[in-house]
Amino acid sequence: MALSLLERVQVCLFRAFTGFLFMVFQLFSRGAAASSSRNKLPPVSNPLLLLPATQLARKIRRKEVTSVEVVQTFIDRIQEVNPFLNAVVKDRFAAALQEAAQVDKLIEEETGGEEVLEDRLPLLGVPLSVKESYSLQGMPYTTGLVSRRGIVATVDAPPVALLKRAGAIPLGVTNISELCMWSESHNHLYGITCNPYDLERIPGGSSGGEGSILASAGAVIGVGSDIGGSIRMPCFFNGIFGHKTTPGVVSCENQYPPTSGRWSEYLSSGPMCRYAEDLLPMLKIMAGPNVDMLSLNTKVDLKKLRFFTIPHDGGSAFTYPVSKELMDIQRKVAERLECDLGVQVQKVCLPELRYGFQIWDKYMGLPDKEGKPPRRFADLMGEPGRPAWPLWELLKRMVGKSDHTMAAIMLGLIEMIPISQPAAFIIPKKEKLQKELDDMLGTDGILLYPSHPRVAPKHHHPLFRPFDFAYTGILNILGLPVTQCPLGLGEEGLPLGVQVVGGKMQDHLTLAVAVYLEKTFGGWRPPGAN
Numbered sequence: 001m002a003l004s005l006l007e008r009v010q011v012c013l014f015r016a017f018t019g020f021l022f023m024v025f026q027l028f029s030r031g032a033a034a035s036s037s038r039n040k041l042p043p044v045s046n047p048l049l050l051l052p053a054t055q056l057a058r059k060i061r062r063k064e065v066t067s068v069e070v071v072q073t074f075i076d077r078i079q080e081v082n083p084f085l086n087a088v089v090k091d092r093f094a095a096a097l098q099e100a101a102q103v104d105k106l107i108e109e110e111t112g113g114e115e116v117l118e119d120r121l122p123l124l125g126v127p128l129s130v131k132e133s134y135s136l137q138g139m140p141y142t143t144g145l146v147s148r149r150g151i152v153a154t155v156d157a158p159p160v161a162l163l164k165r166a167g168a169i170p171l172g173v174t175n176i177s178e179l180c181m182w183s184e185s186h187n188h189l190y191g192i193t194c195n196p197y198d199l200e201r202i203p204g205g206s207s208g209g210e211g212s213i214l215a216s217a218g219a220v221i222g223v224g225s226d227i228g229g230s231i232r233m234p235c236f237f238n239g240i241f242g243h244k245t246t247p248g249v250v251s252c253e254n255q256y257p258p259t260s261g262r263w264s265e266y267l268s269s270g271p272m273c274r275y276a277e278d279l280l281p282m283l284k285i286m287a288g289p290n291v292d293m294l295s296l297n298t299k300v301d302l303k304k305l306r307f308f309t310i311p312h313d314g315g316s317a318f319t320y321p322v323s324k325e326l327m328d329i330q331r332k333v334a335e336r337l338e339c340d341l342g343v344q345v346q347k348v349c350l351p352e353l354r355y356g357f358q359i360w361d362k363y364m365g366l367p368d369k370e371g372k373p374p375r376r377f378a379d380l381m382g383e384p385g386r387p388a389w390p391l392w393e394l395l396k397r398m399v400g401k402s403d404h405t406m407a408a409i410m411l412g413l414i415e416m417i418p419i420s421q422p423a424a425f426i427i428p429k430k431e432k433l434q435k436e437l438d439d440m441l442g443t444d445g446i447l448l449y450p451s452h453p454r455v456a457p458k459h460h461h462p463l464f465r466p467f468d469f470a471y472t473g474i475l476n477i478l479g480l481p482v483t484q485c486p487l488g489l490g491e492e493g494l495p496l497g498v499q500v501v502g503g504k505m506q507d508h509l510t511l512a513v514a515v516y517l518e519k520t521f522g523g524w525r526p527p528g529a530n
Contacts, residue, residue, distance in 0.1 A: 041081050041196050041216055041528035048073045049217040050526075052275035053126045053282075056220065057167070060125040061114045063107060067100035067125030071169060074127040078171065078218040084199060087213035089132060089190040090140050091172035099169045100125060122281055124167030129219035131207050132173040132190075133180050134160055135254035139170075143256045144178040144187025146403035147385060158251035159223055159269050159286040166285045171219065174209025179257055179380050180225065182407040183233055183462045183469050185209055192459065195237060196527040197494050201456040204234035210272050211238035215495075216527055221278055223286070225255055227267040228360060229452075229472025232499060235272060235484040237456035239495030240524050241514055242272040242484045243279050244475070246505050249293050250286045257383075261374025262366045266476040276518040279483065279511050294505060300512035307345040308440060309334050309448040314354040318467035320453045329487050329496045330448055336520055345448070348440070352433035356474035357467045358420040359430045363477045378412045388412060406463060414466075434478055441480070441503035446513055448498050449475075451484060455494040475501060483510040485517045489525055 044050060048070055051059070059065045075093050082088050103125040110117055117124055130136045133143045134157040141153035156164065164170065178187040185193040185208025193208050195201035196216040203212040207224035211234030214222050224231040226244045235242030250269040252259065259267055271282035284296050311330060312322040334345035352359075367373045381388035381404060388404065390412030396402035397409055404412075420426055441447060453468050462468070475482050480501050487496045500517070502510040517523075 041084055043528040044077075044217045044526050046073050046077070049077055049220075051220070053123060053221045053273065053278045057118075057123050057126050060103070061107065061117050067103040067107075067169070068097060070125060071096050071100040071127050071171070074171060074219060077216075078213065081196070081216045081218050082213070085194050085196060085203075085212045085216060086191050087174050087193050087203070087209040087216070087218065088129070088172045089175045089209065092139065092170060093172070095138075096127070096169050096171050103167065103169070121167035122285065123163065123221075126168050126221065127219060128163055128168040128170045129210055129213050129222040130160055130170050130173050131210050131222070131224055132176050133206065133225065133255050134173075134223060135256075136160055136170055136173055139173045141256060142189055143180055144176050144189050145381070145383060146189050147383060149189060153254075155254060157254035158288060162285050162288050163223070163282070168221070174207075174213055174222070176207065176209060177205035178405050178408040179377070180206035180227075180230060181377065181411055182206065182405075183229070184407065184459070185212075185234075186405055186407065188403050188405060194459075195456050195494075197239070197489075198456070198492070200458050201494065202237065202459055202462065204237040204456070206230040207234045207272065211235055211240060211242075214238065214240050214272055214274055215524065217274070220274060221282060222272045223269065224272045225252065225267060225269050226472075227263060227476055229469045229476075231268070231270055231272060232451055232472045232482060232484040233469065235486075236451035236497040237495065239486040239489070239497065240272060240274050241276050241279055241486065241518075243270040243283060243507070243511065243514075244268045244482045244484075245270045245283065245287075246294070246481045246507055247479050249290050249507070250283070251288065251290075257375070257380050261368050261372070262363065263374060265479065266364070268476070274524040276485075276511075276514040276523060279514060280508075283507065283511070294507050296508050298508055300509055302512060302516055303341045303343060304444065305343065305509060305513075306445045307334070307337055307343050307448070308348050308445065309345050310348055310350065310353065312450060313356055313471065314349065314351055316354040316356060316470065318357040319470050320465055320468055322450050323454045325490045326450055326452075326454065326496060329490075330450060330498050333448060333487065333498055333517065333521075340520070350433060350436055352429045352436070353474065355421070355426065355429045356470035358426050359433070360470060360473035360477050362420045362423060362426045363430065377408075377415050381408060381412060390416065406460075410463065410466070430477065437478060437480065438503065441501070441506070443503055443506060444509070445503055446509060447501040449501055451497050451499050455490055455492065455496065472499070475499070479504055481505075481507040481510055483514045485514050486524055487517065487521045495525070
């Protein structure tokens with residue numbers, strides 16, 4: 001796909017500028033990097049930590065193990081790994097153990113049998129972790145803003161309430177990026193979260209605490225939200241499964257920051273977990289009254305699906321090239337599909353994908369149906385007080401006085417400077433891409449697309465490649481369901497993966513492919529053992 005002269009100049013200038021900033025950062029951080037810990041996590045020792053949520057629930061119902069024992073086992077694991085990771089930022093261990101004891105009592109008194117419990121409470125006694133930007137009654141509800149310190153949730157967000165109603169027991173809330181708008185989970189209220197496969201690497205964002213604690217076996221299931229890749233990037237960087245649902249199926253109420261403009265069209269809530277078999281039952285629960293919008297009970301014959309693969313975005317001015325090892329693993333997925341299922345995986349090229357960031361940026365800024373624009377990031381930074389001044393915060397940051405991370409300040413500054421092409425140019429690109437993908441995928445198509453240009457970066461490095469999230473963000477604007485699938489570990493011992501994309505409302509297809517890929521490529525690999 002040939003780039004225009006102007007686009008080639010943009011690519012060169014952008015990469016030269018970010019490369020210069022990167023060299024300066026390396027120069028000033030060399031000493032700190034050399035002294036940072038590279039210790040590996042303690043290996044997983046308790047076999048209960050290695051079971052999917054569905055199997056744990058079955059064991060609890062059958063009285064093969066108590067819920068108290070299961071919950072205590074996960075509490076012990078969190079206490080073992082969290083000093084390395086800083087993933088769980090507030091626990092509710094005492095309350096969780098009390099709830100587990102009530103579960104065990106309920107099971108002892110149940111007279112209807114295991115089937116009744118499974119139908120009514122499918123996750124009875126199973127531990128759950130929750131992203132801090134979700135409202136979880138009695139727990140912090142700050143989204144990493146220092147100015148919101150002390151704010152406590154008074155209700156449960158609908159997906160959390162539904163999971164609790166199904167018997168799941170929350171253990172605590174996990175770290176996020178400031179205001180959920182960055183690819184690294186770092187804020188000045190809770191600090192920075194580490195990747196369990198390499199503590200010098202990021203776990204992604206904004207659901208990075210979820211990704212980190214799940215991958216380290218400190219939790220078995222969790223919930224995330226995604227408006228630009230905030231489920232899929234953490235799942236990719238941490239080698240676990242995650243699903244961005246078709247928008248409008250799972251409620252996004254009682255999350256902070258609230259949606260404005262047209263954000264509700266692009267934001268999705270969904271499950272995150274270590275085992276593919278847990279995705280479908282979690283989604284059935286989280287969808288609540290909207291579950292019938294999807295065909296989640298339909299059996300999927302993978303041999304009857306049509307498969308496509310796109311190895312990269314075609315050379316965007318804003319994203320870096322996809323690494324060879326990620327393109328290689330995606331090619332291997334296509335080869336295994338062809339070999340195992342007898343299908344043909346068609347390699348396609350969609351030129352509009354190279355405008356992925358500009359499309360995401362333009363559509364995120366569009367007003368709602370009443371003409372009201374979305375809230376400015378700088379306004380949200382100042383909540384619950386006056387809007388922040390990004391330039392003033394930058395000056396304060398230089399002397400260590402700002403309450404905001406460099407990433408948040410940078411986003412506030414970017415908001416002041418138009419980056420995207422004019423709407424008259426971008427909107428037709430999006431509409432053409434939407435039609436091409438909708439026609440291509442239909443009700444039986446699956447697309448393989450890279451999750452990110454590279455494996456988990458080192459801490460703070462996304463500052464120099466801020467728009468690489470376009471590989472995930474474009475799919476939010478297109479409104480497509482996506483399952484992020486792990487594909488083993490790469491050359492540096494870091495997780496590899498791929499996005500599995502389906503047509504609108506075809507979530508059941510991508511979830512079925514995830515189960516196949518787990519069996520074929522091994523799924524999650526415990527950190528500390530590699």
